[in-house]
Amino acid sequence: xxxxxxxxxxxxxxxxxxxxxxxxxxxxxxxxxxxxxxxxxxxxxxxxxxxxxxxxxxxxxxxxxxxxxxxxxxxxxxxxxxxxxxxxxxxxxxxxxxxxxxxxxxxxxxxx
Amino acid sequence: xxxxxxxxxxxxxxxxxxxxxxxxxxxxxxxxxxxxxxxxxxxxxxxxxxxxxxxxxxxxxxxxxxxxxxxxxxxxxxxxxxxxxxxxxxxxxxxxxxxxxxxxxxxxxxxxx
Numbered sequence: 473x474x475x476x477x478x479x480x481x482x483x484x485x486x487x488x489x490x491x492x493x494x495x496x497x498x499x500x501x502x503x504x505x506x507x508x509x510x511x512x513x514x515x516x517x518x519x520x521x522x523x524x525x526x527x528x529x530x531x532x533x534x535x536x537x538x539x540x541x542x543x544x545x546x547x548x549x550x551x552x553x554x555x556x557x558x559x560x561x562x563x564x565x566x567x568x569x570x571x572x573x574x575x576x577x578x579x580x581x582x583x584x
Numbered sequence: 585x586x587x588x589x590x591x592x593x594x595x596x597x598x599x600x601x602x603x604x605x606x607x608x609x610x611x612x613x614x615x616x617x618x619x620x621x622x623x624x625x626x627x628x629x630x631x632x633x634x635x636x637x638x639x640x641x642x643x644x645x646x647x648x649x650x651x652x653x654x655x656x657x658x659x660x661x662x663x664x665x666x667x668x669x670x671x672x673x674x675x676x677x678x679x680x681x682x683x684x685x686x687x688x689x690x691x692x693x694x695x696x697x
Contacts, residue, residue: 503683514689515628515672522683530684562627569683570616570635570676575627 475499476576478563479574484582491550493565493579503566504546505573506530506538508559521546553583587611590688598696603660605671605691609684610654613678617649617656620672622690630674632658663695 476497485491495504506518507530517530519538527538535557537549550557560580564573588609596657597603609617616635620628632641632647634656646659656675660667673688 483654489598512689517684519686560625572616572618572630572633573685574630578627580625 476563476574478561478576478579480579481577482580485553486584487554489553489583491581491583492561493548493561493581495546495548495576496575497544497563497565499565499567499574500543501565501567501574502543503568503573504540505564505566506536506546506548506565507564508532508557509560509562515556516527518548520546533582547578557581558583587677587686588673588688590673590691594692594694596694596696597663599663599665601663603663603667603693603695604672605658605660605693606655607675607688608655608658608674609673609675609686611675611678611686612651612654614675615678616676617647617675618685619645619656619658620648621667622670622672624670643652646689660693663693665695665697668693668695 479494503522505520507515509515516532520528521540524540539547562578563576566573590607619632621631622628634647634649644661648657670690670692672690674685677684677686
């Protein structure tokens with residue numbers, strides 16, 4: 473089983489819908505991250521969390537919200553999806569500062 | 585100024601040759617440096633970590649770090665078709681207390697059989 477699991481793997485939805493992407497991990501890491509990746513723009517950080525009570529905005533948090541339900545679970549919500557949020561979304565975890573991040577398999581999200 | 589830059593365009597190398605990738609970074613306080621490999625439509629996979637100046641070798645991969653010049657490079661020896669992928673350079677951001685990674689946009693490598 474994957475150490476970092478993202479669900480769903482693919483999602484097609486309509487403009488205005490509320491979407492939740494979920495991430496769970498078995499690595500025992502405290503730090504969790506949400507990124508989106510767009511062609512030509514690379515990976516951009518949306519939100520990150522260092523423990524259950526800690527949530528931080530990244531570069532592009534507008535239009536997104538997150539919830540850290542437990543050490544192992546970090547979900548990303550799009551309250552009212554819009555087409556320019558169509559992208560590949562990745563969850564990642566890390567052990568502590570200066571350590572690498574480990575990525576889930578990603579969610580391909582298409583908003584029509 | 586971008587935090588992490590990977591300026592080279594797609595790199596085509598013959599099978600068996602050495603592929604060389606370069607990355608520069610702007611945050612002089614950065615302490616940890618990573619290379620990720622990403623196949624099309626897949627997630628980034630960590631292939632190298634380097635923390636101190638010099639070379640670090642792992643199989644066919646060698647990472648080179650020069651903090652004074654603020655660059656990190658990746659060499660892939662005896663390139664194989666399976667090495668065809670995009671390689672992402674990532675640098676921890678001291679500006680954010682070493683708690684965030686800054687990623688370059690990646691370099692595509694195509695290994696020609």
